Amino acid sequence: MSGFSPVERTSVATAVFDQIAARILDGTLPVGERLPAERALTEEFGVNRQALREALQRLDQLGLVEIRHGGATRVRDFRRTAGLDLLPRLFLGADGGIDATTVRSVMEMRTAIGADASSLAAGRASAEVRAALHDVLADLESLVTDGGADDTAGLAAIDVRFWDLLIEGSGNVCYRLSVNVLRDAYRPVEALVDLLVMDERRDVAAHRDLIAAVEAGDGERARARAVALLDQGRAAVLAHFSEEERG
Protein backbone atom coordinates (compact mmCIF):
# COMPACT_ATOMS: atom_id res chain seq x y z
CA MET A 1 0.00 0.00 0.00
CA SER A 2 1.90 3.08 1.17
CA GLY A 3 1.01 6.52 -0.13
CA PHE A 4 0.96 7.82 3.42
CA SER A 5 3.35 10.41 4.77
CA PRO A 6 4.66 10.88 8.29
CA VAL A 7 2.40 12.87 10.59
CA GLU A 8 3.98 16.16 11.52
CA ARG A 9 4.46 16.45 15.24
CA THR A 10 5.10 20.11 15.77
CA SER A 11 5.44 21.52 19.23
CA VAL A 12 3.08 24.27 20.27
CA ALA A 13 5.89 26.81 20.36
CA THR A 14 6.88 25.91 16.81
CA ALA A 15 3.31 26.23 15.63
CA VAL A 16 3.05 29.71 17.10
CA PHE A 17 6.44 30.62 15.67
CA ASP A 18 5.41 29.46 12.20
CA GLN A 19 2.19 31.44 12.24
CA ILE A 20 3.76 34.71 13.32
CA ALA A 21 6.77 34.28 11.04
CA ALA A 22 4.49 33.70 8.06
CA ARG A 23 2.54 36.84 8.84
CA ILE A 24 5.68 38.91 9.03
CA LEU A 25 7.23 37.48 5.88
CA ASP A 26 4.14 37.98 3.75
CA GLY A 27 3.71 41.53 5.00
CA THR A 28 0.44 41.01 6.85
CA LEU A 29 2.26 42.32 9.90
CA PRO A 30 3.95 45.49 8.62
CA VAL A 31 7.34 46.65 9.78
CA GLY A 32 7.18 48.64 13.01
CA GLU A 33 3.82 47.13 13.97
CA ARG A 34 3.62 46.32 17.64
CA LEU A 35 2.52 42.79 18.46
CA PRO A 36 -0.20 42.31 21.06
CA ALA A 37 1.05 41.79 24.59
CA GLU A 38 2.20 38.29 25.46
CA ARG A 39 -0.75 37.73 27.76
CA ALA A 40 -3.10 38.73 24.97
CA LEU A 41 -1.37 36.46 22.47
CA THR A 42 -1.64 33.47 24.79
CA GLU A 43 -5.41 33.79 24.67
CA GLU A 44 -5.46 34.34 20.93
CA PHE A 45 -3.34 31.26 20.25
CA GLY A 46 -4.82 29.29 23.11
CA VAL A 47 -1.41 28.34 24.45
CA ASN A 48 0.54 28.90 27.61
CA ARG A 49 2.78 31.87 28.05
CA GLN A 50 5.92 29.72 28.21
CA ALA A 51 5.27 28.29 24.74
CA LEU A 52 4.40 31.73 23.45
CA ARG A 53 7.61 33.18 24.82
CA GLU A 54 9.76 30.45 23.31
CA ALA A 55 8.26 31.31 19.94
CA LEU A 56 8.91 35.02 20.41
CA GLN A 57 12.49 34.37 21.48
CA ARG A 58 13.12 32.49 18.28
CA LEU A 59 11.51 35.22 16.20
CA ASP A 60 13.78 37.71 17.93
CA GLN A 61 16.88 35.65 17.28
CA LEU A 62 15.98 35.35 13.59
CA GLY A 63 15.67 39.13 13.40
CA LEU A 64 11.95 39.19 12.67
CA VAL A 65 10.86 41.00 15.84
CA GLU A 66 12.47 43.13 18.49
CA ILE A 67 11.60 42.38 22.09
CA ARG A 68 12.19 45.11 24.67
CA HIS A 69 11.79 44.59 28.37
CA GLY A 70 8.97 46.82 29.53
CA GLY A 71 8.24 48.03 26.04
CA ALA A 72 6.35 46.44 23.22
CA THR A 73 7.48 43.72 20.84
CA ARG A 74 7.69 45.18 17.36
CA VAL A 75 8.04 43.76 13.87
CA ARG A 76 11.46 44.47 12.41
CA ASP A 77 12.44 44.99 8.78
CA PHE A 78 13.77 41.49 8.19
CA ARG A 79 15.49 42.51 4.98
CA ARG A 80 17.74 44.66 7.13
CA THR A 81 17.96 42.70 10.34
CA ALA A 82 17.57 39.03 9.50
CA GLY A 83 20.52 36.80 8.74
CA LEU A 84 21.01 34.16 6.11
CA ASP A 85 19.39 31.60 8.41
CA LEU A 86 16.07 33.09 7.40
CA LEU A 87 16.53 31.81 3.87
CA PRO A 88 14.75 28.46 4.24
CA ARG A 89 11.62 30.31 5.29
CA LEU A 90 11.68 32.56 2.23
CA PHE A 91 11.27 29.73 -0.22
CA LEU A 92 7.56 29.42 0.23
CA GLY A 93 5.84 32.57 -0.96
CA ALA A 94 2.43 33.88 0.05
CA ASP A 95 0.61 31.59 -2.36
CA GLY A 96 2.34 28.51 -0.93
CA GLY A 97 4.34 27.98 -4.09
CA ILE A 98 8.09 28.23 -4.57
CA ASP A 99 9.42 31.76 -4.78
CA ALA A 100 11.36 31.97 -8.04
CA THR A 101 13.39 34.99 -6.94
CA THR A 102 14.67 33.15 -3.91
CA VAL A 103 15.60 30.14 -6.00
CA ARG A 104 17.53 32.33 -8.39
CA SER A 105 19.31 34.01 -5.51
CA VAL A 106 20.36 30.72 -4.05
CA MET A 107 21.73 29.47 -7.35
CA GLU A 108 23.70 32.68 -7.79
CA MET A 109 25.17 32.50 -4.32
CA ARG A 110 25.99 28.86 -4.84
CA THR A 111 28.06 29.79 -7.86
CA ALA A 112 29.77 32.71 -6.15
CA ILE A 113 30.76 30.72 -3.09
CA GLY A 114 31.67 27.59 -4.98
CA ALA A 115 33.88 29.57 -7.30
CA ASP A 116 35.70 31.50 -4.60
CA ALA A 117 36.08 28.42 -2.44
CA SER A 118 37.60 26.56 -5.35
CA SER A 119 40.01 29.38 -5.94
CA LEU A 120 41.02 29.44 -2.30
CA ALA A 121 41.27 25.67 -2.10
CA ALA A 122 43.78 25.76 -4.94
CA GLY A 123 46.12 27.60 -2.66
CA ARG A 124 45.30 25.96 0.65
CA ALA A 125 43.90 22.45 0.28
CA SER A 126 45.86 19.92 2.30
CA ALA A 127 47.18 16.67 0.88
CA GLU A 128 44.39 14.80 2.64
CA VAL A 129 41.70 16.91 1.05
CA ARG A 130 43.25 16.56 -2.37
CA ALA A 131 43.48 12.81 -2.00
CA ALA A 132 39.85 12.69 -0.91
CA LEU A 133 38.89 14.74 -3.96
CA HIS A 134 40.47 12.14 -6.17
CA ASP A 135 38.52 9.43 -4.39
CA VAL A 136 35.27 11.27 -4.97
CA LEU A 137 36.13 11.76 -8.62
CA ALA A 138 36.85 8.04 -8.95
CA ASP A 139 33.51 7.24 -7.36
CA LEU A 140 31.74 9.61 -9.72
CA GLU A 141 33.45 8.07 -12.73
CA SER A 142 32.56 4.53 -11.75
CA LEU A 143 28.99 5.50 -10.94
CA VAL A 144 28.47 7.14 -14.32
CA THR A 145 30.22 4.46 -16.37
CA ASP A 146 28.45 1.67 -14.52
CA GLY A 147 25.10 2.90 -15.70
CA GLY A 148 24.27 4.88 -12.56
CA ALA A 149 24.07 8.14 -14.48
CA ASP A 150 20.37 8.35 -13.66
CA ASP A 151 20.81 7.58 -9.96
CA THR A 152 19.79 10.96 -8.58
CA ALA A 153 20.40 9.94 -4.98
CA GLY A 154 23.86 8.58 -5.75
CA LEU A 155 24.78 11.67 -7.75
CA ALA A 156 23.50 13.94 -5.00
CA ALA A 157 25.57 12.12 -2.38
CA ILE A 158 28.74 12.45 -4.44
CA ASP A 159 27.98 16.09 -5.15
CA VAL A 160 27.74 16.79 -1.43
CA ARG A 161 31.04 15.07 -0.74
CA PHE A 162 32.74 16.90 -3.60
CA TRP A 163 31.74 20.39 -2.56
CA ASP A 164 32.21 19.71 1.13
CA LEU A 165 35.81 18.89 0.38
CA LEU A 166 36.36 22.04 -1.65
CA ILE A 167 34.73 24.15 1.04
CA GLU A 168 36.86 22.52 3.69
CA GLY A 169 39.91 22.97 1.51
CA SER A 170 39.17 26.67 1.23
CA GLY A 171 39.54 27.02 4.98
CA ASN A 172 36.77 29.60 4.98
CA VAL A 173 34.35 29.18 7.85
CA CYS A 174 31.84 31.61 6.34
CA TYR A 175 31.49 29.47 3.27
CA ARG A 176 31.19 26.37 5.42
CA LEU A 177 28.27 27.85 7.35
CA SER A 178 26.64 29.39 4.28
CA VAL A 179 26.59 26.04 2.53
CA ASN A 180 24.78 24.54 5.48
CA VAL A 181 22.04 27.11 5.08
CA LEU A 182 21.82 26.82 1.31
CA ARG A 183 21.44 23.07 1.59
CA ASP A 184 18.80 23.48 4.25
CA ALA A 185 16.96 25.98 2.12
CA TYR A 186 16.75 23.86 -0.97
CA ARG A 187 15.41 20.82 0.87
CA PRO A 188 11.72 21.56 0.07
CA VAL A 189 12.53 21.50 -3.65
CA GLU A 190 15.15 18.79 -3.34
CA ALA A 191 13.50 16.22 -5.58
CA LEU A 192 12.98 18.71 -8.38
CA VAL A 193 16.42 20.29 -8.21
CA ASP A 194 18.12 16.92 -8.07
CA LEU A 195 16.62 16.25 -11.46
CA LEU A 196 17.41 19.66 -12.92
CA VAL A 197 21.07 19.64 -11.96
CA MET A 198 21.68 16.06 -12.97
CA ASP A 199 23.61 17.03 -16.08
CA GLU A 200 25.96 19.15 -14.00
CA ARG A 201 26.53 16.43 -11.45
CA ARG A 202 27.40 13.73 -13.94
CA ASP A 203 29.77 15.89 -15.97
CA VAL A 204 32.85 13.90 -15.09
CA ALA A 205 35.18 15.91 -17.30
CA ALA A 206 34.23 19.22 -15.70
CA HIS A 207 34.83 17.83 -12.24
CA ARG A 208 38.17 16.40 -13.31
CA ASP A 209 39.26 19.70 -14.79
CA LEU A 210 38.35 21.54 -11.60
CA ILE A 211 40.29 19.14 -9.43
CA ALA A 212 43.26 19.41 -11.78
CA ALA A 213 43.27 23.17 -11.40
CA VAL A 214 43.11 22.89 -7.62
CA GLU A 215 45.87 20.32 -7.72
CA ALA A 216 48.02 22.64 -9.81
CA GLY A 217 47.47 25.43 -7.31
CA ASP A 218 46.04 27.60 -10.05
CA GLY A 219 43.39 29.61 -8.24
CA GLU A 220 42.11 31.56 -11.22
CA ARG A 221 41.72 28.48 -13.36
CA ALA A 222 39.98 26.70 -10.53
CA ARG A 223 37.61 29.61 -10.20
CA ALA A 224 36.80 29.66 -13.89
CA ARG A 225 36.17 25.95 -14.00
CA ALA A 226 34.01 26.03 -10.91
CA VAL A 227 31.91 28.74 -12.51
CA ALA A 228 31.61 26.72 -15.70
CA LEU A 229 30.50 23.69 -13.73
CA LEU A 230 28.07 25.44 -11.44
CA ASP A 231 26.56 27.55 -14.20
CA GLN A 232 25.23 24.38 -15.81
CA GLY A 233 22.94 23.71 -12.90
CA ARG A 234 22.11 27.35 -12.46
CA ALA A 235 21.03 27.69 -16.07
CA ALA A 236 18.93 24.53 -15.85
CA VAL A 237 17.17 25.59 -12.67
CA LEU A 238 16.64 29.13 -13.89
CA ALA A 239 15.22 27.92 -17.16
CA HIS A 240 12.75 25.75 -15.33
CA PHE A 241 11.52 28.42 -12.95
CA SER A 242 11.35 31.30 -15.40
CA GLU A 243 9.42 29.06 -17.78
CA GLU A 244 7.05 28.16 -14.97
CA GLU A 245 6.48 31.85 -14.30
CA ARG A 246 5.44 32.51 -17.87
CA GLY A 247 3.20 29.46 -18.08
Add this chain to the structure above:
Amino acid sequence: MSGFSPVERTSVATAVFDQIAARILDGTLPVGERLPAERALTEEFGVNRQALREALQRLDQLGLVEIRHGGATRVRDFRRTAGLDLLPRLFLGADGGIDATTVRSVMEMRTAIGADASSLAAGRASAEVRAALHDVLADLESLVTDGGADDTAGLAAIDVRFWDLLIEGSGNVCYRLSVNVLRDAYRPVEALVDLLVMDERRDVAAHRDLIAAVEAGDGERARARAVALLDQGRAAVLAHFSEEERG
Protein backbone atom coordinates in the same frame (compact mmCIF):
# COMPACT_ATOMS: atom_id res chain seq x y z
CA MET B 1 34.21 63.30 32.64
CA SER B 2 32.83 60.41 30.56
CA GLY B 3 34.90 57.30 30.10
CA PHE B 4 32.01 55.24 31.30
CA SER B 5 30.27 52.63 29.21
CA PRO B 6 26.68 51.44 29.31
CA VAL B 7 25.96 48.73 31.86
CA GLU B 8 25.16 45.45 30.20
CA ARG B 9 21.72 44.27 31.17
CA THR B 10 21.60 40.66 30.03
CA SER B 11 18.58 38.53 30.71
CA VAL B 12 19.02 35.29 32.58
CA ALA B 13 18.16 33.27 29.50
CA THR B 14 20.80 35.10 27.49
CA ALA B 15 23.41 34.52 30.17
CA VAL B 16 22.71 30.79 30.15
CA PHE B 17 22.73 30.78 26.37
CA ASP B 18 26.08 32.52 26.26
CA GLN B 19 27.71 30.14 28.70
CA ILE B 20 26.59 26.99 26.94
CA ALA B 21 27.33 28.39 23.49
CA ALA B 22 30.85 29.29 24.55
CA ARG B 23 31.45 25.80 25.89
CA ILE B 24 30.28 24.25 22.65
CA LEU B 25 32.24 26.59 20.41
CA ASP B 26 35.51 26.14 22.28
CA GLY B 27 35.11 22.38 22.31
CA THR B 28 34.72 21.97 26.06
CA LEU B 29 31.43 20.28 25.25
CA PRO B 30 32.38 17.77 22.52
CA VAL B 31 30.11 16.90 19.63
CA GLY B 32 27.58 14.21 20.52
CA GLU B 33 27.88 14.92 24.24
CA ARG B 34 24.55 14.81 26.00
CA LEU B 35 23.70 17.83 28.09
CA PRO B 36 22.43 17.28 31.63
CA ALA B 37 18.67 17.17 31.95
CA GLU B 38 16.89 20.51 32.04
CA ARG B 39 15.96 20.07 35.69
CA ALA B 40 19.59 19.40 36.52
CA LEU B 41 20.77 22.42 34.55
CA THR B 42 18.34 24.70 36.36
CA GLU B 43 20.08 23.86 39.63
CA GLU B 44 23.54 24.20 38.11
CA PHE B 45 22.79 27.63 36.69
CA GLY B 46 20.55 28.63 39.55
CA VAL B 47 17.79 29.73 37.22
CA ASN B 48 14.25 28.74 36.52
CA ARG B 49 13.36 26.13 33.99
CA GLN B 50 11.59 28.60 31.74
CA ALA B 51 14.70 30.72 31.35
CA LEU B 52 16.77 27.59 30.85
CA ARG B 53 14.45 26.35 28.14
CA GLU B 54 14.48 29.65 26.30
CA ALA B 55 18.25 29.40 26.15
CA LEU B 56 18.12 25.83 24.89
CA GLN B 57 15.59 26.74 22.23
CA ARG B 58 17.92 29.38 20.91
CA LEU B 59 20.87 27.00 20.94
CA ASP B 60 18.76 24.55 18.97
CA GLN B 61 17.75 27.14 16.42
CA LEU B 62 21.37 28.16 15.92
CA GLY B 63 22.27 24.53 15.25
CA LEU B 64 24.45 24.08 18.32
CA VAL B 65 22.35 21.44 20.05
CA GLU B 66 19.64 19.01 19.09
CA ILE B 67 16.64 18.75 21.40
CA ARG B 68 14.50 15.64 21.21
CA HIS B 69 11.25 15.19 23.08
CA GLY B 70 11.72 12.36 25.53
CA GLY B 71 15.36 11.92 24.62
CA ALA B 72 18.44 13.82 25.63
CA THR B 73 19.68 17.15 24.32
CA ARG B 74 22.94 16.58 22.49
CA VAL B 75 25.70 18.81 21.21
CA ARG B 76 25.73 19.01 17.43
CA ASP B 77 28.65 19.50 15.07
CA PHE B 78 28.10 23.19 14.47
CA ARG B 79 30.44 23.22 11.49
CA ARG B 80 27.90 21.00 9.78
CA THR B 81 24.63 22.15 11.24
CA ALA B 82 24.96 25.83 12.12
CA GLY B 83 24.11 28.58 9.70
CA LEU B 84 25.86 31.81 8.89
CA ASP B 85 24.07 33.49 11.79
CA LEU B 86 26.57 31.79 14.06
CA LEU B 87 29.35 33.92 12.63
CA PRO B 88 29.25 36.79 15.15
CA ARG B 89 29.87 34.27 17.91
CA LEU B 90 32.94 32.83 16.22
CA PHE B 91 34.88 36.05 16.33
CA LEU B 92 35.95 35.69 19.90
CA GLY B 93 38.23 32.70 20.26
CA ALA B 94 38.91 30.67 23.36
CA ASP B 95 41.48 33.16 24.65
CA GLY B 96 39.01 36.01 24.35
CA GLY B 97 40.94 37.58 21.51
CA ILE B 98 39.87 38.02 17.92
CA ASP B 99 40.05 34.89 15.82
CA ALA B 100 42.21 35.73 12.81
CA THR B 101 40.87 32.88 10.71
CA THR B 102 37.33 34.14 11.11
CA VAL B 103 38.37 37.65 10.19
CA ARG B 104 40.08 36.38 7.06
CA SER B 105 36.98 34.37 6.14
CA VAL B 106 34.74 37.37 6.49
CA MET B 107 36.96 39.53 4.33
CA GLU B 108 37.03 36.85 1.66
CA MET B 109 33.29 36.46 1.67
CA ARG B 110 32.86 40.20 1.58
CA THR B 111 34.85 40.31 -1.65
CA ALA B 112 33.07 37.36 -3.20
CA ILE B 113 29.61 38.70 -2.49
CA GLY B 114 30.46 42.30 -3.30
CA ALA B 115 31.94 41.27 -6.63
CA ASP B 116 29.05 39.07 -7.68
CA ALA B 117 26.49 41.58 -6.50
CA SER B 118 28.20 44.29 -8.54
CA SER B 119 28.18 42.07 -11.57
CA LEU B 120 24.48 41.32 -11.15
CA ALA B 121 23.64 44.94 -10.41
CA ALA B 122 25.17 45.90 -13.74
CA GLY B 123 22.42 43.94 -15.44
CA ARG B 124 19.56 44.63 -13.09
CA ALA B 125 19.92 47.88 -11.15
CA SER B 126 16.91 50.13 -11.58
CA ALA B 127 17.16 53.78 -12.53
CA GLU B 128 16.43 54.75 -8.94
CA VAL B 129 19.31 52.68 -7.61
CA ARG B 130 21.68 54.06 -10.20
CA ALA B 131 20.68 57.60 -9.37
CA ALA B 132 21.17 56.90 -5.70
CA LEU B 133 24.61 55.50 -6.44
CA HIS B 134 25.55 58.76 -8.07
CA ASP B 135 24.33 60.65 -5.04
CA VAL B 136 26.48 58.53 -2.76
CA LEU B 137 29.46 59.04 -5.00
CA ALA B 138 28.91 62.79 -4.90
CA ASP B 139 28.73 62.69 -1.10
CA LEU B 140 31.95 60.68 -0.96
CA GLU B 141 33.71 63.12 -3.25
CA SER B 142 32.64 66.16 -1.27
CA LEU B 143 33.53 64.51 2.02
CA VAL B 144 37.03 63.63 0.86
CA THR B 145 37.76 66.94 -0.85
CA ASP B 146 36.37 68.92 2.08
CA GLY B 147 39.00 67.50 4.38
CA GLY B 148 36.83 64.75 5.80
CA ALA B 149 39.14 62.04 4.52
CA ASP B 150 39.96 61.08 8.12
CA ASP B 151 36.34 61.05 9.26
CA THR B 152 36.03 57.31 9.90
CA ALA B 153 32.39 57.55 10.92
CA GLY B 154 31.47 59.56 7.85
CA LEU B 155 33.34 57.21 5.55
CA ALA B 156 31.74 54.19 7.20
CA ALA B 157 28.27 55.64 6.73
CA ILE B 158 28.87 56.30 3.05
CA ASP B 159 30.36 52.83 2.63
CA VAL B 160 27.22 51.26 4.05
CA ARG B 161 25.00 53.26 1.74
CA PHE B 162 27.16 52.44 -1.28
CA TRP B 163 27.16 48.70 -0.80
CA ASP B 164 23.55 48.54 0.31
CA LEU B 165 22.60 50.04 -3.02
CA LEU B 166 24.69 47.59 -5.00
CA ILE B 167 23.27 44.68 -3.02
CA GLU B 168 19.76 45.97 -3.57
CA GLY B 169 20.56 46.49 -7.24
CA SER B 170 21.65 42.88 -7.53
CA GLY B 171 18.19 41.73 -6.52
CA ASN B 172 19.72 38.83 -4.64
CA VAL B 173 18.06 38.20 -1.30
CA CYS B 174 20.82 35.84 -0.16
CA TYR B 175 23.39 38.57 -0.49
CA ARG B 176 21.12 41.01 1.29
CA LEU B 177 20.81 38.69 4.28
CA SER B 178 24.46 37.68 4.25
CA VAL B 179 25.56 41.28 4.41
CA ASN B 180 23.41 41.77 7.49
CA VAL B 181 25.29 38.97 9.20
CA LEU B 182 28.72 40.10 8.07
CA ARG B 183 28.06 43.57 9.39
CA ASP B 184 26.82 42.17 12.66
CA ALA B 185 29.87 39.99 12.93
CA TYR B 186 32.41 42.71 12.46
CA ARG B 187 30.86 44.98 15.05
CA PRO B 188 33.20 43.92 17.90
CA VAL B 189 36.19 44.95 15.80
CA GLU B 190 34.43 47.87 14.19
CA ALA B 191 36.73 50.61 15.42
CA LEU B 192 39.84 48.79 14.30
CA VAL B 193 38.51 47.74 10.90
CA ASP B 194 37.17 51.23 10.20
CA LEU B 195 40.74 52.42 10.44
CA LEU B 196 42.24 49.60 8.41
CA VAL B 197 39.86 49.93 5.46
CA MET B 198 39.97 53.71 5.37
CA ASP B 199 42.12 53.78 2.25
CA GLU B 200 39.62 51.63 0.44
CA ARG B 201 36.69 53.74 1.49
CA ARG B 202 38.16 57.06 0.40
CA ASP B 203 39.32 55.80 -2.98
CA VAL B 204 36.95 57.96 -4.97
CA ALA B 205 38.31 56.91 -8.35
CA ALA B 206 37.76 53.22 -7.67
CA HIS B 207 34.18 53.86 -6.57
CA ARG B 208 33.56 55.98 -9.65
CA ASP B 209 34.94 53.29 -11.95
CA LEU B 210 32.75 50.67 -10.37
CA ILE B 211 29.63 52.77 -10.75
CA ALA B 212 30.56 53.51 -14.35
CA ALA B 213 30.79 49.81 -15.10
CA VAL B 214 27.42 49.17 -13.48
CA GLU B 215 25.98 52.09 -15.40
CA ALA B 216 27.33 50.64 -18.65
CA GLY B 217 25.72 47.32 -17.86
CA ASP B 218 29.10 45.64 -18.11
CA GLY B 219 28.87 42.89 -15.52
CA GLU B 220 32.36 41.51 -15.94
CA ARG B 221 34.00 44.90 -15.65
CA ALA B 222 31.89 45.71 -12.63
CA ARG B 223 33.00 42.47 -11.04
CA ALA B 224 36.66 43.14 -11.70
CA ARG B 225 36.45 46.65 -10.32
CA ALA B 226 34.59 45.53 -7.24
CA VAL B 227 37.28 42.97 -6.57
CA ALA B 228 39.96 45.59 -7.02
CA LEU B 229 38.21 47.89 -4.60
CA LEU B 230 37.41 45.30 -1.95
CA ASP B 231 40.82 43.69 -2.12
CA GLN B 232 42.33 46.89 -0.78
CA GLY B 233 40.56 46.52 2.52
CA ARG B 234 41.06 42.80 2.59
CA ALA B 235 44.80 43.16 2.14
CA ALA B 236 44.99 45.81 4.84
CA VAL B 237 43.02 43.79 7.36
CA LEU B 238 44.86 40.60 6.55
CA ALA B 239 48.21 42.31 6.91
CA HIS B 240 47.23 43.60 10.31
CA PHE B 241 46.00 40.30 11.69
CA SER B 242 48.71 38.08 10.27
CA GLU B 243 51.30 40.49 11.65
CA GLU B 244 49.59 40.35 15.03
CA GLU B 245 49.77 36.57 14.94
CA ARG B 246 53.52 36.57 14.41
CA GLY B 247 54.16 39.20 17.04
Add this chain to the structure above:
DNA sequence: CGAAGAAACTGGTCGGACCAGTTGACGTGT
Protein backbone atom coordinates in the same frame (compact mmCIF):
# COMPACT_ATOMS: atom_id res chain seq x y z
C1' DC C 1 16.89 -16.29 25.43
C1' DG C 2 13.55 -13.10 23.52
C1' DA C 3 9.77 -10.23 23.67
C1' DA C 4 6.09 -7.73 26.21
C1' DG C 5 5.44 -4.48 29.70
C1' DA C 6 6.32 -1.51 33.61
C1' DA C 7 9.07 2.05 35.67
C1' DA C 8 12.20 5.74 35.43
C1' DC C 9 14.02 8.74 32.80
C1' DT C 10 13.82 12.67 29.11
C1' DG C 11 11.62 17.07 27.21
C1' DG C 12 6.76 19.73 26.55
C1' DT C 13 2.84 22.24 28.46
C1' DC C 14 0.28 24.40 31.81
C1' DG C 15 -1.39 28.09 35.37
C1' DG C 16 -0.64 31.53 38.30
C1' DA C 17 2.14 34.45 41.04
C1' DC C 18 5.47 38.02 41.39
C1' DC C 19 9.72 40.95 39.73
C1' DA C 20 11.47 44.62 36.65
C1' DG C 21 11.64 47.74 33.25
C1' DT C 22 8.76 51.57 30.17
C1' DT C 23 5.27 54.52 29.20
C1' DG C 24 2.16 58.07 29.76
C1' DA C 25 -1.27 60.39 32.28
C1' DC C 26 -1.94 63.21 36.08
C1' DG C 27 -1.07 66.48 39.41
C1' DT C 28 1.84 70.02 41.39
C1' DG C 29 4.64 73.70 41.46
C1' DT C 30 6.65 77.51 39.12
Add this chain to the structure above:
DNA sequence: ACACGTCAACTGGTCCGACCAGTTTCTTCG
Protein backbone atom coordinates in the same frame (compact mmCIF):
# COMPACT_ATOMS: atom_id res chain seq x y z
C1' DA D 1 0.60 78.05 30.38
C1' DC D 2 4.45 75.28 30.99
C1' DA D 3 8.02 72.27 33.02
C1' DC D 4 8.78 68.85 36.08
C1' DG D 5 8.31 64.98 39.42
C1' DT D 6 5.25 61.25 40.70
C1' DC D 7 2.66 57.40 40.30
C1' DA D 8 -0.28 54.01 38.24
C1' DA D 9 -0.89 51.01 34.46
C1' DC D 10 1.05 49.01 31.07
C1' DT D 11 4.98 46.01 28.92
C1' DG D 12 8.23 41.91 29.17
C1' DG D 13 11.24 38.77 32.66
C1' DT D 14 11.50 35.28 36.25
C1' DC D 15 9.95 32.02 39.32
C1' DC D 16 7.35 27.92 41.23
C1' DG D 17 5.18 23.49 41.12
C1' DA D 18 2.29 20.50 38.82
C1' DC D 19 1.21 17.49 35.10
C1' DC D 20 1.38 15.72 29.98
C1' DA D 21 4.02 13.18 26.43
C1' DG D 22 7.48 10.98 24.43
C1' DT D 23 12.07 7.68 25.08
C1' DT D 24 14.96 4.68 27.25
C1' DT D 25 15.99 1.11 30.33
C1' DC D 26 15.23 -2.68 33.07
C1' DT D 27 12.38 -6.12 34.71
C1' DT D 28 9.58 -9.88 34.11
C1' DC D 29 7.29 -13.50 31.97
C1' DG D 30 6.62 -16.72 28.21
